[in-house]
Amino acid sequence: MSEEMVTVNMTVNGENVTKTIPVRTHLVDFVRTELGFTGSHLGCEHGVCGACSVRVDGDVVRGCLMLAAQAEGSEVVTIEGISDSGEISDLQDKFVERNALQCGFCTPGMLMTAAELLAQKTEMSREDIREFMSGNYCRCTGYHAIVDAIESVNNSRLKG
Amino acid sequence: MGFIHPYERPNSYIGRTLPRSRAMRAVAGRGRYTDDITLPRTLHAAFVRSPYAHAKILNIETAAAKAADGVKLVMTGAELAEMCTGPWVGTLTVFDKMKAEPQYPMAVDRACWHGEAVVMVVAETRAQAEDAGELVTIDYEELPVVIRKEKAILPDSPVIHPNLGDNIAWEKTLGTGDVDKAFAEADHVLEETFEFGRHTAVSLEPRIVLADYDPGTEHLTIHTSSQCPHMIETVFARTLGVPEHKVRIIAPDVGGSFGLKIHTFGDEVAATAAAIKLARPVKFVADRLESFVSDIHARENRVHAKIGVMNDGTLVAAEIDDLSGVGAYSQFPRTSVFEANQILHITFGPYKHKNYRAKATVAYLNAVPTSQYRAVGHPIGITVAEHMMDWAADVTGLDPFDIRRKNVMEDDSYPQIIGSGLPMKDLSHQACLEKLFGLMNYEELRAEQAEFRKKGIYRGIGLASFIKGTAPSPVGFYGAGGARIAAQDATTVKLEPAGGVIVALGVTDQGQGVDTVMEQIAAAAIGCSMDMVRAISGDTDATPYGGGTYASRATAIGGEATYQAALDLRREILHMAGILLQTDAEELDIVDGNVVDFGSTEARIPLSEIGRIGHFQLGELPNDYQPILSHTRRYRLQDSPYIYTNGIHGAYVEVDVDTGWIKHLKHWVVEDCGRIINPQLADEQIRGGCVQGLGGALYEHCIYDDAGQLQNGTMADYVTPMAYEMPDIEVGHVETPTSESELGAKGAGESGTGAAPGVMMNAVNDAIKGLTSGRVTEQPIAPEVVLKALGKI
Numbered sequence: 045m046s047e048e049m050v051t052v053n054m055t056v057n058g059e060n061v062t063k064t065i066p067v068r069t070h071l072v073d074f075v076r077t078e079l080g081f082t083g084s085h086l087g088c089e090h091g092v093c094g095a096c097s098v099r100v101d102g103d104v105v106r107g108c109l110m111l112a113a114q115a116e117g118s119e120v121v122t123i124e125g126i127s128d129s130g131e132i133s134d135l136q137d138k139f140v141e142r143n144a145l146q147c148g149f150c151t152p153g154m155l156m157t158a159a160e161l162l163a164q165k166t167e168m169s170r171e172d173i174r175e176f177m178s179g180n181y182c183r184c185t186g187y188h189a190i191v192d193a194i195e196s197v198n199n200s201r202l203k204g
Numbered sequence: 205m206g207f208i209h210p211y212e213r214p215n216s217y218i219g220r221t222l223p224r225s226r227a228m229r230a231v232a233g234r235g236r237y238t239d240d241i242t243l244p245r246t247l248h249a250a251f252v253r254s255p256y257a258h259a260k261i262l263n264i265e266t267a268a269a270k271a272a273d274g275v276k277l278v279m280t281g282a283e284l285a286e287m288c289t290g291p292w293v294g295t296l297t298v299f300d301k302m303k304a305e306p307q308y309p310m311a312v313d314r315a316c317w318h319g320e321a322v323v324m325v326v327a328e329t330r331a332q333a334e335d336a337g338e339l340v341t342i343d344y345e346e347l348p349v350v351i352r353k354e355k356a357i358l359p360d361s362p363v364i365h366p367n368l369g370d371n372i373a374w375e376k377t378l379g380t381g382d383v384d385k386a387f388a389e390a391d392h393v394l395e396e397t398f399e400f401g402r403h404t405a406v407s408l409e410p411r412i413v414l415a416d417y418d419p420g421t422e423h424l425t426i427h428t429s430s431q432c433p434h435m436i437e438t439v440f441a442r443t444l445g446v447p448e449h450k451v452r453i454i455a456p457d458v459g460g461s462f463g464l465k466i467h468t469f470g471d472e473v474a475a476t477a478a479a480i481k482l483a484r485p486v487k488f489v490a491d492r493l494e495s496f497v498s499d500i501h502a503r504e505n506r507v508h509a510k511i512g513v514m515n516d517g518t519l520v521a522a523e524i525d526d527l528s529g530v531g532a533y534s535q536f537p538r539t540s541v542f543e544a545n546q547i548l549h550i551t552f553g554p555y556k557h558k559n560y561r562a563k564a565t566v567a568y569l570n571a572v573p574t575s576q577y578r579a580v581g582h583p584i585g586i587t588v589a590e591h592m593m594d595w596a597a598d599v600t601g602l603d604p605f606d607i608r609r610k611n612v613m614e615d616d617s618y619p620q621i622i623g624s625g626l627p628m629k630d631l632s633h634q635a636c637l638e639k640l641f642g643l644m645n646y647e648e649l650r651a652e653q654a655e656f657r658k659k660g661i662y663r664g665i666g667l668a669s670f671i672k673g674t675a676p677s678p679v680g681f682y683g684a685g686g687a688r689i690a691a692q693d694a695t696t697v698k699l700e701p702a703g704g705v706i707v708a709l710g711v712t713d714q715g716q717g718v719d720t721v722m723e724q725i726a727a728a729a730i731g732c733s734m735d736m737v738r739a740i741s742g743d744t745d746a747t748p749y750g751g752g753t754y755a756s757r758a759t760a761i762g763g764e765a766t767y768q769a770a771l772d773l774r775r776e777i778l779h780m781a782g783i784l785l786q787t788d789a790e791e792l793d794i795v796d797g798n799v800v801d802f803g804s805t806e807a808r809i810p811l812s813e814i815g816r817i818g819h820f821q822l823g824e825l826p827n828d829y830q831p832i833l834s835h836t837r838r839y840r841l842q843d844s845p846y847i848y849t850n851g852i853h854g855a856y857v858e859v860d861v862d863t864g865w866i867k868h869l870k871h872w873v874v875e876d877c878g879r880i881i882n883p884q885l886a887d888e889q890i891r892g893g894c895v896q897g898l899g900g901a902l903y904e905h906c907i908y909d910d911a912g913q914l915q916n917g918t919m920a921d922y923v924t925p926m927a928y929e930m931p932d933i934e935v936g937h938v939e940t941p942t943s944e945s946e947l948g949a950k951g952a953g954e955s956g957t958g959a960a961p962g963v964m965m966n967a968v969n970d971a972i973k974g975l976t977s978g979r980v981t982e983q984p985i986a987p988e989v990v991l992k993a994l995g996k997i
Contacts, residue, residue, distance in 0.1 A: 046273065047331075068331065082240035083233020085459070087408040088492040092919035095408055123233030136231040140223050143888050146715030148230025149408040149459030155231065170932070178926040181919075183408050183460045184715055186895030186956075187927040189888055 054118050057081065057125030071115050072096040072107030075122055083123035083152045087181070094180035097153035098122050104160045123152035132159045135197045144193040146184030154180045158194050162201065170195060210728035210767075211879060211947070217728040218947075221884040224720045226457065226713065235457045238412040238427045239489055246414070247276055249475040249488040250333035252323040252340045253497065254315030257351065257570040257912020258364065258532075259344035261313050261322065268339035269325055274332035277478055278340070279324045281310030287477045289445045292468075294534030296685030299541055302374040304534040305365035305568075309443070309470030309477075315344070316364060316532035317571050318913050319497020324474045326486055349570045349912040353504065353529030356567040364532060364568050373534060373566040374541045378548055379523075380623050381559030386521030390512030392599050394592060399982040400584050402504035402529070403904035404496065405577055406924055409459020411499060412489040413472040415479035423450050426476060430455040431465045431712055432752030433744045438688045439468045439537060440476055455742035458714040462896065463577040465714070466754045467500050467535055496917030501906050502543065502577035504529040509551075509588045512559075513596040517607045521559035522552045522623065524588060528566045531573030537687040540574050541566045545681075546581025546673065549624040552589045553671035554633050554850065555611045560623025570912040576754070582672055582958030583897055587983065590668040590962040594969065595979070604667045604966070605646060608637055608852075612669060622671075630950075631850040632876045632938045633669060640667075640874040643936050644854045656858075663869070664971025666855040668963035671848050674756035674877075674951025677841030682751075691840060693757070694748035695766040697726055697773045698834035701819040703797065703812030705730060705773070709741040710750015711762030716953060717885040718758045722766045724881055725947065729770035730777070731794030732811055748836055756951025759881060760847050764945040765839040772835035777814050780831055784809060784817065784824065839945070847942050849950045851875025853894070853963035856931075859971040861994060864987030866902065866968060868929065871960070874936040878950035886952050887935045893956025894933050899925045901961035905984050969993075 051064045056079055063078050070089075075081040075098065087095035089108045096107035099121040126132050132155060138144070145151040154177070161168075161176045168176075173191050182190065211218035229235060266278040285291075291306035310321045323340050327333035348362035355361050356371040364371055387393050407429075414427040424446050430436050433453035441448040458465060475488035490498060505528050512521035526547050530540035544564035552560065597607040612633035613620055619629040640646075646665075653663045676682065678691035696708040707726045713719045719739035727737045740746050750762065774794060781799040782789035785808055793800050798807035799814070817824050818831040825831065841847065854872035859865070873890050880886045903923040907915040916922045941948025961983055968990065969979050978993040991997045 066331065076240075077242075081233070082237075083235070085237070085409065086239070087410075088919040090492065090918060090920065093408060127232040139231050140227045143224065143227065143717075143884050145227055145230055146717075146888065146892060147407075147409065147458060147460045148226065148235045148715060149237065149457075151230050151235075152233045171928075174927040174930070178928040181408065181924060181926065183406060183462070183896065183924065184892045185888060186891040186893075186933060187925075187930050188891050188933050191927065191932075 050113050052112050052116050054115050054120055056120045057122060057128070065112060067113055069112045070108050071098065071110040071112045074112035075107065075120065081122045081124050085149050085152065087149065094153045094157065095150050097156040097180065099156060104156050123155060126159060134200065135159065135162065135193065138193040138197050142189050142193040144185060144189040150180060150182045154182065154190060161194065162198055165201065167202065168198060217724040217734060218881055220724065221882055222720060222724060222734065224717045226719065237409055237457045237459050238414055238429050241414060241427055241456065243414065243416055243485040246485040246487055247326050247328060247482065248330040248333050249324055249326045249478055249486055250330060250337050251321040251471050251494065252337045252342065253494065254311060254318060254320045254322050256315060256344055256346055257318045257349045258347040259315050260347055261311060261315060262343040262345055264323060265341040266323065269336040272332065272336035272339055274328035275325060275336045277326040277482055279474065279478060281308060281312045281322055284308065284310050284474050284477055285312050288443055292536035294536040294539045296539055296681060296687055298681050298685040299374055299539065302541060303368045304373065305368060307533040307536065309473040319494065319572060321471045321474065324478060326478045326482065351569050351571060351908050351910060351912040353506065353527055353567045353569060356569055357565060364570060371568045373530060373568055375565050376545065376548060377563045378624055379561035380625060383521050383523055383559045383561040386559040387512045390520050391515045392513045393510065394513065394595050394599065395510045396592065396981055398507045398509065398588055400503045400505040401905040401984050402501050403900050404499050404501045404906055405462045405464035407460030407462060407464050410490040410492060410495045411465065411469060411472065413475050414485060414487045415476035416485040417480040417483060419483045423452065424480065425452045425454065427454045427456060428472065429458045429465055431458065431461045431714060431754055433712065433742055434710065434749050435689050435752060436468065437744050440473060443473055444477055444480065452745045455712055461714045463754065464499055466752070467538065467575055469498065471498060492919060493917055496922065497572060497914055500535055500575040500577065501531065501572045502574050503584065503900065504574065505547065505584050507584060507588050509592055511592045511596060513600060515600060517596065517600040517602045517610050519555050519557045519596065519611045522557055523561045524551050526564040528564060529569045530566055531569060531571045533573050535573045535575035537689060538575055542576050543574065543581040547585040549626055550582055550671055550673060551585035553622050554613065554669040556613045557623060562624060571908055578893065578896055579954040579957035582670065583900060583961040586668055586670045586959050587962035587965055590966055594966045605637065605641055608667065608669050612637065627844055628848055630940045630942050631848060632940045633850055635938045636850060636852045636874040636876060639936050639938060640852050640854050640872055643872050643874060643934060649856060662859045662861050662971045664857050664859060664967040664969065666963040666967030666970055667852060668959045668966060669852045670955065670959040671850050672955040672958050673846035674849055675760035675841065675847040676755050676757065677845050680845040690749060690751035692838050693750035693762045693765050694836055694838045695722070695762060695769045696748050696834060696836040697766065697769040699773060699777065699811065699815050699818065701815045703736060703810060703815040705732060705737045707737060707739045707766060708747045709739055709762055710748050710752065711758040712741045712753045714753065716758065716889055717882060718753060721759055721763065721881045721885060725763055725766045726770040729767055730774045732797040736797055756953040759949045760951045761839055763881065763949045764947045765837050767947045768837040768839065769835045772837060773833065776832060776835070777811065780814055780818060781809055783826065783829065841944055844944060847944055847950045849875065849877050849955055851955055851959070853959045855963040855967040857967040857971055859968055859990060861972065861975060864990035866985065866990065868898065868931045871931050871933040873933065873956060874938065875955050876938040876940050877952035879939060879941045879948035880937060881949060889952045890935045890956045891933045893954055894960040895925050895930050897957035897960030898930065898964060901964040901983050901985060903984050
C-alpha cells in the first residue's frame with residue numbers, strides 16, 4: 045500500500061507554503077514536522093486537550109482534528125506567528141509575571157484561546173474566563189494563575 | 205565581621221518572587237520538548253498491545269508487517285528479552301516478604317494486562333509503523349482474569365503468577381499502644397469503609413524517548429521526558445547491558461510528569477533496544493490512548509477505619525485496614541507497594557493519640573501496574589483520617605476546627621513520634637490551623653452557609669489537616685532497600701572566566717521552577733546578581749549524579765546541596781580575593797558580584813576579575829595555590845526518614861441535592877514547607893497540586909470491566925479538571941525551617957494533592973448533613989455517589 049499524497053498550499057505565519065504530503069497528515073503534524081513550528085503540541089490527538097490549538101482563517105481550531113489538506117488556501121497562524129507579530133505580548137508578559145504556566149506544554153494553545161477571548165474586548169468575570177478557557181486543559185497550574193493573567197490583561201486593555 | 209546567612213541579608217534572593225526563565229520561552233512557543241527534537245535518520249516505533257487482560261501468547265506472525273512500506277524492524281517480546289541482561293524484579297528489601305514476578309520490558313509468552321506491549325514495529329514514519337502493526341497477527345489463549353482486589357485475595361481466586369502462590373504482593377502491619385483496650389474504654393467507637401478509585405497522571409506531554417546509539421563509540425544517548433535522568437541512565441544501561449558511563453540521558457523541557465516520569469517503562473526500553481540494534485535513532489512517543497493503558501496508574505484502595513473518641517472529642521485510638529489493588533507486576537525499580545506503605549504511616553499523622561494499628565494487603569490484578577504518583581498514599585490516608593475526625597466532631601458536638609485544635613500535636617511538643625512510629629519535628633499544626641481560621645473568615649462563612657440553607661441551597665465547609673512526607677533519606681527505602689535510586693543529591697557550582705556562575709544540578713525541572721530556585725539560592729549564597737547565574741539540569745553528561753526530582757525533594761535536598769556548593773565557591777572567591785588584595789579574607793564580603801570590604805558596597809575586585817585571573821592569569825597567584833573555582837557538594841538527610849511538612853486545607857462547596865452535582869466555590873490552604881525560596885512558585889505548586897488532588901476526588905477514574913478491559917481510556921471519557929469546575933485557591937504559609945539543613949527548605953510539590961481529596965469529601969458531607977444519615981465515603985465523588993449518600997438512588 046503506497047501512501048496517497050496531496051500537494052497543499054496555504055499561508056502559515058504570513059509565509060506562503062506549498063508542500064506535498066500524505067493526505068492523512070493532520071494540520072498540527074504538518075506545521076510541526078514539515079514547517080518546524082513546534083510550538084503547537086500534541087496532547088491527546090482526539091480534540092479534547094487543546095494543546096494543538098492554532099488559528100485558521102481567524103478562528104482557533106484543534107490542529108489535531110483538521111487535516112492539513114483541509115487548510116488548503118487558508119491563513120494559518122501558530123503561536124510562533126502571534127509571538128512574532130507582537131499581538132499578544134502583553135498577555136505573554138503577564139503569563140510570565142503571574143507564573144500562569146509551569147511545564148508550558150499547554151501554554152501555546154492556552155494563549156491562542158485566550159487571545160480569542162481577549163479579542164472580544166468586553167467586561168468579563170472570572171467565571172466567564174473560566175468557562176471560555178475550559179476547552180484547554182492544564183495539568184500543572186490549577187488554572188487560578190491563568191485566570192488571573194487573562195483577567196488582568198483584559199482589564200488593562202479595556203482601560204486602554 | 206562574620207558570616208551572615210544569605211537568607212538573612214536585606215533584599216536576599218531567598219524569599220523573593222522572580223519569574224522563571226523557562227516561562228519566557230514557553231510562552232513564545234519556543235519550549236523544547238523531546239518530540240520537538242529529530243535527529244538525522246530518525247525512525248519511529250509503534251507497539252502492538254494486548255487486547256486481553258490475561259492471555260497466553262500462542263503464536264506471533266510478523267512476516268506481513270516486516271514486508272510493509274518503510275518497516276525496518278519488527279521485534280517480539282521474546283526477541284527483546286534476549287537483548288536484556290535479565291528480567292526486572294520490582295521488590296525492595298525493606299518490604300519484608302514482598303513477592304514480585306520477574307518482568308521483561310514486553311510480554312514474552314503471556315500478556316498480563318490490557319495494553320501490555322507485545323510486538324514493536326519500527327519504521328520510517330510513525331504512521332507506517334502503526335500501519336504495519338495492524339499486519340501483525342497474534343494468536344492468544346485467554347486466561348482467567350483477576351481484576352477485583354476483594355476477590356483476588358480469596359483462596360479460590362485464580363492466581364496471576366503461579367510462582368508466587370497467590371495474588372498477594374505484600375502484607376504489612378504496624379502500630380503502637382493497646383488499641384483494643386482504648387476502643388473498649390472509648391465513649392464512642394466509629395467505623396467506616398472507604399473506596400478510592402484508580403487514576404493516572406495524564407501529563408499533557410505523553411511519555412517519550414528518542415534513543416540514539418553510536419556503534420563507533422558505543423555511546424547511547426537518550427532524550428526523554430524524565431524527572432530522574434540518572435536513574436533512567438542506570439536502569440536502561442543495566443537492562444540493556446550498556447556500560448553506565450557510556451549512557452547519556454538528556455531530559456529537555458518536560459511537559460508535565462507528576463511522578464509518572466520517575467518510572468521505567470518497557471516500551472521505552474524496547475525503542476532503545478531498537479536504536480542499538482539498528483544503529484539509527486528511534487523515537488517512541490506514547491499516544492494518548494496507549495498512555496492510558498501503559499502509564500502507571502495509582503490509588504485503587506479500600507480502607508476500613510475505626511476510631512475511639514471520648515465525649516470531650518479526644519481521639520484515643522485509630523485503626524485502619526487497607527486493601528490496595530495494584531497491577532499485573534510490581535513496577536521496577538520503585539515497586540507498587542509504596543502507596544500502601546505510605547497510607548499505613550501517615551494516616552492520623554497530625555494527631556497525638558497513643559494507640560494505632562494499621563494493616564495493608566496489596567493484591568496483584570490483571571491491570572496496568574500502579575506505582576508512585578503525586579502525593580503517594582497521602583490522598584487516601586488524609587481523606588480517611590479527616591473524614592473520621594469530622595464524624596467524631598459531629599458525634600461529640602464539636603466544631604470541626606475545635607476537634608482539630610484539641611487533637612493536633614502542639615507546636616512546642618517536638619520532637620514527637622506519631623502512632624505509626626515516624627519521628628516528627630519542626631511542624632506547626634496549631635499555627636496553620638489558626639491562620640486558616642482567619643483566612644477563611646470561618647465564623648462568617650458558617651453564618652453564610654446557614655443563611656443559604658434556609659433558602660434550600662446546600663453549601664458545605666470542609667477542613668483537612670495533614671502531614672506530608674517529603675525529601676526521603678537514603679536510610680528509608682531506596683538506597684537501603686537495594687534499588688539504585690539516589691536519595692542524595694548533588695550540585696556543582698562553578699565560576700566561569702567572565703564572572704558568570706554555572707549551577708549544574710542533579711535535580712531536575714519540570715516547570716516547578718527548580719532551575720530558577722537554584723539560581724536564586726546560588727546567587728544569594730555567592731552574593732552576585734541572578735543574571736550572572738545559569739542553572740543546568742536534565743543532562744547526565746553535564747550534571748553530578750543525583751536522584752532527580754521526586755517525592756518533593758528538589759528544593760529540600762538539591763537546594764541544600766546548591767546552597768553548600770555555592771558557599772564553598774564564595775569562600776574560595778574570598779580566599780583568592782584576599783590574596784590578590786593582600787587583605788584578610790575574613791574582612792571581605794561579596795555584594796552584587798563584587799568583592800567588597802565587609803560592610804561596604806564599594807567594589808574592590810569584581811567576580812569577572814576573579815574569573816579572569818583564576819583561569820588565565822594564574823601567575824598572579826602564589827605557586828602553592830591552584831584555584832578550583834568549581835565546587836560540588838552532596839546532601840542527604842541524616843537522622844530522619846523524611847522531612848515532614850504539615851498544613852491544613854479548607855473548602856467551601858455547593859451541592860445540588862437533586863442532581864448530585866458539586867460546585868467547588870473556594871479552596872484555602874495553609875501549609876508549612878519551611879523556608880520559602882520563591883513565594884510565587886511555592887504558591888503555584890500548592891495550587892496546581894490541589895487541582896490534581898481534586899481531579900482524583902471528583903472526576904478521575906480508570907474504570908475496568910470484569911474482563912479487565914479499561915473502559916474509559918480517552919481524554920473524552922476520563923475526565924480531568926477544567927478551568928470552569930475549579931475554584932480560586934487562597935494560599936497562606938507558616939514558615940518553620942527544617943532543622944535538618946542549613947537552608948531550612950522542606951518539600952512543597954505534593955501536599956496540595958495529598959489533602960485536597962479529603963477536604964473535598966468533608967465539605968460535601970457537611971453540605972448534605974442533616975438531609976440523610978448517609979455519608980459520602982467514595983472517590984471519585986461522582987454525582988451518583990452523592991445521590992446514593994442522599995438515599996435518592
